[in-house]
Amino acid sequence: INMTEIQALYQQVILDHNKNPHNFGELDHADCSAEGLNPLCGDHINVFLNLDGNIISDIRFNGSGCAISKSSASIMTTLLKGKTIKEAEELFGKFHDLVTADFEEEYDEDDFGKLAVFAGVREFPARIKCASLAWHTLKSALDGNSIISTE
Numbered sequence: 001i002n003m004t005e006i007q008a009l010y011q012q013v014i015l016d017h018n019k020n021p022h023n024f025g026e027l028d029h030a031d032c033s034a035e036g037l038n039p040l041c042g043d044h045i046n047v048f049l050n051l052d053g054n055i056i057s058d059i060r061f062n063g064s065g066c067a068i069s070k071s072s073a074s075i076m077t078t079l080l081k082g083k084t085i086k087e088a089e090e091l092f093g094k095f096h097d098l099v100t101a102d103f104e105e106e107y108d109e110d111d112f113g114k115l116a117v118f119a120g121v122r123e124f125p126a127r128i129k130c131a132s133l134a135w136h137t138l139k140s141a142l143d144g145n146s147i148i149s150t151e
């Protein structure tokens with residue numbers, strides 16, 4: 001899909017996920033968690049993770065915020081369940097480039113393609129922090145947890 005289609009998809013995807021967020025809630029016995037705040041907009045989310053070795057076996061979020069922060073968290077949790085921590089960090093890097101960089105390319109229907117709608121926030125610079133909040137919160141949850149690898 002190209003940028004024109006992304007702009008059209010952007011609003012619909014965000015409205016859908018805001019209305020029916022995926023993985024919304026708390027994990028009772030989370031292996032790690034973090035709280036994220038975006039004072040500029042008033043977004044406040046918590047991310048909870050369960051890890052099985054270096055695999056994200058479960059992930060949930062809760063909190064309150066604007067439609068963009070909530071839908072971004074919803075999509076992030078959907079993509080990351082079952083991924084390794086390394087894959088999660090790679091997707092975060094790609095997501096960051098996507099919302100901040102000024103480039104145009106064709107997106108495949110892979111995991112990164114599902115994030116491509118957030119290229120729409122480039123039109124609204126103040127919203128980049130809303131879209132990124134869940135990812136930064138995820139990163140701090142992972143960084144605050146020591147992981148033992150048996151590899």
Ligand code: ZN
Pocket residue numbers: 038041042043065066067068069129130
């Ligand atoms: Zn926001």
